[in-house]
Amino acid sequence: MSEKGNLIHRYGVNEIVQHWLHMLSVVLLIITGFIIYYGAGWLDPLIGEFGRAWVRELHLWLAVVLLFAWILLAYNILLHLVEGKINAYLITKDDIRRMKKTLLNYVGKSDYEPFSVYNESEKKHETMHAPFWKPFIMIESIFILIVFLTGISMWAPTITDFGILTPLIQWIDALTLTVIGFLAPTQSALGVARTLHILAAWYFVFEVIYHAWINLADPKSWEYVKAMFYRGTEDPNKNSYTEIKK
Numbered sequence: 001m002s003e004k005g006n007l008i009h010r011y012g013v014n015e016i017v018q019h020w021l022h023m024l025s026v027v028l029l030i031i032t033g034f035i036i037y038y039g040a041g042w043l044d045p046l047i048g049e050f051g052r053a054w055v056r057e058l059h060l061w062l063a064v065v066l067l068f069a070w071i072l073l074a075y076n077i078l079l080h081l082v083e084g085k086i087n088a089y090l091i092t093k094d095d096i097r098r099m100k101k102t103l104l105n106y107v108g109k110s111d112y113e114p115f116s117v118y119n120e121s122e123k124k125h126e127t128m129h130a131p132f133w134k135p136f137i138m139i140e141s142i143f144i145l146i147v148f149l150t151g152i153s154m155w156a157p158t159i160t161d162f163g164i165l166t167p168l169i170q171w172i173d174a175l176t177l178t179v180i181g182f183l184a185p186t187q188s189a190l191g192v193a194r195t196l197h198i199l200a201a202w203y204f205v206f207e208v209i210y211h212a213w214i215n216l217a218d219p220k221s222w223e224y225v226k227a228m229f230y231r232g233t234e235d236p237n238k239n240s241y242t243e244i245k246k
Helices: 013-038 044-082 093-106 133-158 163-183 189-217 219-231
Strands: 116-119 124-127 242-245
Touching: 013 044, 013 189, 013 219, 044 133, 093 124, 133 163, 133 189, 163 189
Parallel strands: 116 242
Antiparallel strands: 116 124
């Protein structure tokens, strides 16, 4: 427990920063990406050629921000591993039980499970996430990989020089198009990359909506919002939100 009353330290500054970067970059990538893909025609009278080029440039830089957020996430996971808190990200048998009870809650057959589980004797969290967020992190990593690889393949032909990153970009581009060519030999590799990119973007639309609904629909979940976005601590006295194991 922290020195501020009975509050429990849950997230460090790096985790809060990572979440802010991740949230803002994903939302803005969806907006700018859909403007590029769907809105070039009907938005032209409003934004013009310069605006369209600016949106495309912003989209690329937001991808860099999202990549940095995921590098920071990997660092946080490694840090938890070193500190013996890796179960904060790995799915355990207890997580399966909590997921089942959470699903039953939606049909009125169980109470909603607490967002976090804190082991008081060991002075550490057994899990810091709501039951379904561990698998969501794993699922999202797959779609992050898809948008990253296909995004590079769509980006590479438009730029002749990436500076010191040119060999790496060319290798990733060639690898992605080779894999697509193997899986869909009769299709345009670049066309398939574009389709996969937009399908992955629609997944992120679903994730943002679901994530916001989980966090905002239930009043007690505002404790999670406070912990994740600015406070970094949680109140163990609110046991509908935090489960304390003695």
